[in-house]
Amino acid sequence: MQQVMEQFADLIREYYNDPLDPLTKQFMFRRPPTVGELQRPAQVLMLGNHSSGKSTFLNHLLGVEVQKTGVAPTDDNFTIVTYGPHDTDRDGPSVVSNPDLPYEGLRHFGDQLVSHIHLKLKPVELLRTVTLIDSPGMIDEAKEENGRGFDFPGAVRWFAERADLVIVFFDPDKPGTTGETLQVFKESLNGIDHKLLIVLNKMDQCQNLHDFARAYGALCWNLGKVIPRKDLPMIYNTFVPLEGKPKSDLPMEDFDTARNDLIKEIHRVPSRRMDNQITQMQGFAERLRLHAFVIDEAAKQYRSSKKLSYFILILVFGGLGTAAFMTGLFIALPALAALAIVILTIFQVFVLPRKRKRIIAQFDKIFEGLHDREMMVRDRAEDLRAMWKEVHPRASEVALKHGLQSFTKMSQLDRDVLNELIEDDIPKLRSKLYDALQSVSIRDANAAEAAEAAEADPLSEEEPTLEEPDTVVVAPEGRRRFSWGRREPG
Ligand SMILES: Nc1nc2c(ncn2[C@@H]2O[C@H](COP(=O)(O)OP(=O)(O)OP(=O)(O)O)[C@@H](O)[C@H]2O)c(=O)[nH]1
Numbered sequence: 298m299q300q301v302m303e304q305f306a307d308l309i310r311e312y313y314n315d316p317l318d319p320l321t322k323q324f325m326f327r328r329p330p331t332v333g334e335l336q337r338p339a340q341v342l343m344l345g346n347h348s349s350g351k352s353t354f355l356n357h358l359l360g361v362e363v364q365k366t367g368v369a370p371t372d373d374n375f376t377i378v379t380y381g382p383h384d385t386d387r388d389g390p391s392v393v394s395n396p397d398l399p400y401e402g403l404r405h406f407g408d409q410l411v412s413h414i415h416l417k418l419k420p421v422e423l424l425r426t427v428t429l430i431d432s433p434g435m436i437d438e439a440k441e442e443n444g445r446g447f448d449f450p451g452a453v454r455w456f457a458e459r460a461d462l463v464i465v466f467f468d469p470d471k472p473g474t475t476g477e478t479l480q481v482f483k484e485s486l487n488g489i490d491h492k493l494l495i496v497l498n499k500m501d502q503c504q505n506l507h508d509f510a511r512a513y514g515a516l517c518w519n520l521g522k523v524i525p526r527k528d529l530p531m532i533y534n535t536f537v538p539l540e541g542k543p544k545s546d547l548p549m550e551d552f553d554t555a556r557n558d559l560i561k562e563i564h565r566v567p568s569r570r571m572d573n574q575i576t577q578m579q580g581f582a583e584r585l586r587l588h589a590f591v592i593d594e595a596a597k598q599y600r601s602s603k604k605l606s607y608f609i610l611i612l613v614f615g616g617l618g619t620a621a622f623m624t625g626l627f628i629a630l631p632a633l634a635a636l637a638i639v640i641l642t643i644f645q646v647f648v649l650p651r652k653r654k655r656i657i658a659q660f661d662k663i664f665e666g667l668h669d670r671e672m673m674v675r676d677r678a679e680d681l682r683a684m685w686k687e688v689h690p691r692a693s694e695v696a697l698k699h700g701l702q703s704f705t706k707m708s709q710l711d712r713d714v715l716n717e718l719i720e721d722d723i724p725k726l727r728s729k730l731y732d733a734l735q736s737v738s739i740r741d742a743n744a745a746e747a748a749e750a751a752e753a754d755p756l757s758e759e760e761p762t763l764e765e766p767d768t769v770v771v772a773p774e775g776r777r778r779f780s781w782g783r784r785e786p787g
């Protein structure tokens with residue numbers, strides 16, 4: 298599995314190196330993910346009301362006491378738990394200033410947040426491929442502005458966008474989503490419901506079916522208000538078995554199954570990460586294409602209108618000069634030359650910048666013009682418009698700041714390479730990933746079956762096959778590359 302992941306991570310990096318990074322630079326698009334961000338292990342963000350059992354679950358999952366647990370809402374830190382050969386703790390400032398760790402972006406939230414960040418390294422096998430992030434318990438009452446001293450929903454959004462799975466914990470005491478929880482659902486988790494899992498925890502606290510129905514009903518009712526979808530995400534009703542807790546009268550098997558399923562989902566996160574990275578690269582490439590094509594078209598319009606204006610100037614002054622020459626009015630020639638220089642200066646200082654601004658103000662029209670056919674398909678038009686809404690401010694900003702003249706023409710080869718990446722290479726990469734993951738899981742299942750059979754019949758001759766998976770050949774052979782200024786073939 299690890300080997301398959303590494304191969305795909307390398308491939309994704311290769312696509313960023315060529316053509317996405319050079320095109321990003323050419324058109325001054327936003328920063329692509331760094332190598333550190335691409336290489337980091339998969340991340341699971343654990344959110345939830347205070348005392349809903351986040352830290353207890355984390356300890357249970359890892360089989361060691363990593364986090365303190367307790368009834369009072371005492372933990373107001375984001376704790377990043379990741380792999381290290383020895384138990385080590387690091388504080389926020391050292392975490393956000395370490396370029397080898399993908400948390401530098403948190404610095405923008407200010408010192409208050411940084412002082413609420415902790416990193417714990419633990420020698421636990423699961424942490425080699427999955428990093429867990431425990432978060433401050435949310436208070437289920439309306440909070441004053443800035444009650445925490447930092448932008449809590451913003452920080453949650455930052456972590457959630459980078460997480461491959463976001464688990465939100467509730468418990469039967471507080472199955473409501475009001476106050477801070479409501480704010481987080483609306484401001485931090487909108488648009489990422491595909492990574493969201495909901496856990497109704499501490500089910501052993503429900504004494505009977507009535508308690509369970511009340512808690513489950515209240516949670517669904519409240520979630521329905523903040524998740525604008527017809528179908529709610531999967532809700533795992535579970536608990537963590539703890540010594541000394543009173544036993545419930547409810548049958549516990551289903552809750553045990555839900556806990557095992559939840560743990561399986563967490564173990565599956567590294568493969569989800571690959572899928573998320575492909576989705577992220579696709580989103581990046583599609584936005585870059587919109588940005589680059591619109592700027593390139595605007596720059597083309599600007600260049601041709603500039604050429605036309607120069608052509609008219611040359612024609613007029615060339616004509617006047619020739620006429621003066623032919624009629625023997627040589628005395629008029631210096632005056633004509635001076636006038637040509639004045640008009641050229643006015644043209645360059647006043648007319649061209651205004652022209653540039655006018656073209657940039659018409660970016661919407663250029664966008665519509667470039668996609669007139671796709672705009673006929675309703676769903677595609679909606680997607681494109683939503684994407685353009687995101688891309689437009691940056692495109693206008695860089696065009697205004699640097700001027701349309703500073704963008705070199707995009708070659709047909711680069712256009713084709715980018716189009717092929719989006720239309721062909723990325724979908725193929727995704728299906729290769731599914732095939733590779735499927736063959737790994739079939740092999741794992743066979744190995745487990747063989748091991749079980751060997752255990753049941755120790756005299757059997759057959760050895761369980763536990764060999765390493767074959768290398769999956771995924772290198773893109775013969776694909777076209779970014780031109781790096783080369784002329785296109787033909
Ligand atoms: N009965 C029962 N108690 C639990 C369960 N999980 C956690 N607890 C108890 O609930 C209390 C709170 O658990 P924590 O794990 O500290 O909760 P938390 O969500 O991390 O809380 P904060 O860090 O304050 O947000 C502790 O006393 C735990 O022993 C559970 O599944 N069943």
Ligand SMILES: [Mg+2]
Binds near residue numbers: 352364366431
């Ligand atoms: Mg906690």
